[in-house]
Amino acid sequence: MKKKILITGGQGFVGRALVDRFADLGHQVTCADMNDRPFRADVNFIRLDIRDKAGVMAALAGADSVIHNASLVHTKHNRVEDVWAVNLAGTENILEACAAHHIPRLVYISSASAVYEGADIENGDETLPYSTISQAPYADSKIAAEKKVLAFSGTGGCETCAIRPHVIFGAGDNRFIPAILDKAKRGKLNRAVGNRDKLSDFTYISNLVDAVVAAEEKLGAGSPLSGQAYFITNGEPIAFFDFIEKLILELKYPPIRGKVPYWLAYGVAAIAEAIDTLKGGTLNAENGLTRFSVRYMVTHHYFNIAKARRDLGWEPKVSLTEGIRLTVKDLLKAQPDLMAGR
Template structure:
């Protein structure tokens, strides 16, 4: 039985990870900024990762840290907050692992670390980190992943898992925003030509990959110091995915298309308004960021061959089954 700390343990991905480790009998601590434990056998720690001392105290006594917490904010504002959590918090986690003898650190990164606003078709881990800034979120994830992987040594083994567009029961961002717009009768338009392919990752497939990584990660192991793309391996156009979800729950989908230039201009105006009038709102993007619009109008899908090889893993739940499970959970 391993002693596992999951950061961001009260979020969408974090809750699934906590459940997955607890279900197999590990002693789990869920660390988050707020909330409480939802399972009797899971310990909850309320910690701000920007607090190095509190973070170190929470990390002490664990065998494995799965560092999942991050501030997902793709607008071009609130950069100081984004960097403080995504890089500063990661540095505090890494330092705590080194100080307290935690042997394994699995970092939940993002496929956006290689995205430069241009097409990526079946990209693999030989792709360089993005050299052109897309948003503070992506920039901070790049810096954090670099630190984590560079620190892998004989004392602390590290690896990075790079999912892309995670969905499933309990999602608090992607599908709720889409469904809210559709229920309000606002899902009229898709963006771009609708031919650009994106990867998606069903949450259970991501959890399986992270558990497999935690089992195989040791100092000197082939996985140590490596980054892996983890997706369903079923690229499709984003609004085809949206259409499947909306069809399943009986809501109307978009009927007309907005050209990239128009949508990008609208996102620029929305970001400017948000920055100068509202001061930069967190967790309220609704797809209207320049980063998101570029994503919708470029190919970005990835090879998962390396993850299959190093983790002896493959996605078990298809996108079709994932949509069905998600819709069923929403109807419960």
């Protein structure tokens, strides 16, 4: 069945992949974002700030499904009001419009950080409680928004679910992979933080998109998905810096040899955040150096994806190794000078 599907945040890394997939499947897709620059002819592109309640109400009229992907990813402890205005208040506007227009389905792109409290998570599943400790404005606001989304399920005939990916990577990434490669090119990626003995999950972009498509298709009245959250990862936990090393070795950069103690990296991140705050706080320019991200590097955080496999009928089709290979291949196609020595 072909549907009218609106995707918020459709111009970003994840959003664009979602727009492309749903359009390829033949759906009538609307890409709603602060930027309305078209990137394919068969999609409707609109400019939308989800903080604008009236704009959201108008944009969602007539939709059969909403994929709510728009959020402000900011893990520093500044610009807090901006983060909450987008991630929570913007989500509340989306929910209000879904109720007003009796939109049947809403799939919310959440985050695995919803359950992270700074301690190890090993094979964690969806029975884990929400974090009760403030980690960063991003995590705090995503928790609040996910709670609202899941509690909303059934309101006005709208069924909802939340997808919780963890460390998404792949072609088109404009945040995580570029930060890694920038450090590699400048010769500043020769040391790991900590002992590389803590495992992390990663999620290749097409595996995430597969899960969202499955959720949108299966979500509805009486569906086991209604009001539920799902961890989505590759299901191949690996030490954070082992993943980084695999990526840079594909590009012929040298392996990571040394290490930096956690306390030192955390202290440097704290100082960097303080300086950034004094300057007013910069959005979307973290470069991996925040207390939140440093803490992530030295704790186990990998998740059980059995619930998604069962309810969504989903499997991560692209392995971690293949995902890294595909990412590098696509990057080199666009930027041949990324290869070491070029």
